[in-house]
């Protein structure tokens with residue numbers, strides 16, 4: 001069967017999404033959804049959709065959303081482009097910027113979709129490692145001198161949650177010869193964004209998603225912020241109607257309801273601080289997180305060393321899902337999405353039991 005597809009597709013193992021259980025009792029702390037409901041205005045917008053709107057094709061460029069996002073970010077609507085989720089934006093960037101003769105540069109450990117997209121495209125992968133010094137993570141010094149068509153940087157980074165200073169990103173944007181995608185999927189939980197770089201550098205594209213900060217992961221809606229000249233080129237590789245009528249209406253209403261979204265970010269940030277502190281007092285080691293998750297290294301001081309896999313599986317048996325990867329730098333860590341206070345308390349209780357039992 002494999003010779004029916006391009007060899008690079010047959011060789012790629014594809015992306016493995018996090019587990020998505022269908023029951024509602026699992027405490028789901030594995031794929032970084034916002035634990036609070038979306039804005040009530042988003043649900044109202046969905047209810048207001050008419051049969052006539054469904055009968056027709058959607059607005060191809062999601063103009064209502066673009067106007068709302070442009071006014072929020074202080075840019076022209078032509079500097080906003082919508083996608084059926086941030087993942088589709090990444091796929092479009094890869095498709096538009098890197099041919100089979102080109103290279104795509106990205107960091108590890110980071111978002112595990114980046115290498116998969118490069119494999120599917122058949123482009124060369126250039127992988128650079130984050131400098132990890134205890135709980136300090138940072139980009140390698142020479143990153144901007146590497147020759148590649150596309151550089152994918154996640155900030156705040158997943159799965160570490162660390163934040164790369166904007167001044168460092170600016171140095172990279174200024175000197176890197178290709179396109180720089182700054183994946184800001186988690187920026188709503190950070191104090192700063194790289195938005196100012198879009199005004200200054202035509203090779204910078206920001207990725208934003210409605211999945212995390214706006215509690216709309218099920219809707220599939222993401223958008224790019226970049227200069228109109230490059231977005232015009234990216235548009236050529238998008239689907240003709242990437243966002244459906246329901247998604248455009250709900251995403252627009254949610255984005256406009258900043259007061260509601262910000263109230264959920266505030267709760268998550270304060271739970272993140274409490275969870276981080278409680279994990280540290282149990283002996284876990286973690287970088288300061290600027291996202292809605294933490295990357296917790298298993299305490300080394302337990303009598304019999306607990307592994308990341310063991311903790312992940314033991315929590316799963318208790319109906320709590322976290323994320324664990326059998327990958328370099330990550331095997332002795334678990335990534336935990338910040339949940340509600342009640343969810344975090346249950347997680348902490350189980351972790352305490354596990355650690356004290358050793």
Ligand SMILES: Cc1ncc(COP(=O)(O)O)c(C=O)c1O
Nearest residue numbers: 085086087111158185209211222
């Ligand atoms: C770092 C990062 N970028 C982009 C995305 C894409 O998000 P979505 O496709 O849900 O908009 C995710 C989702 O988990 C992510 O973790």
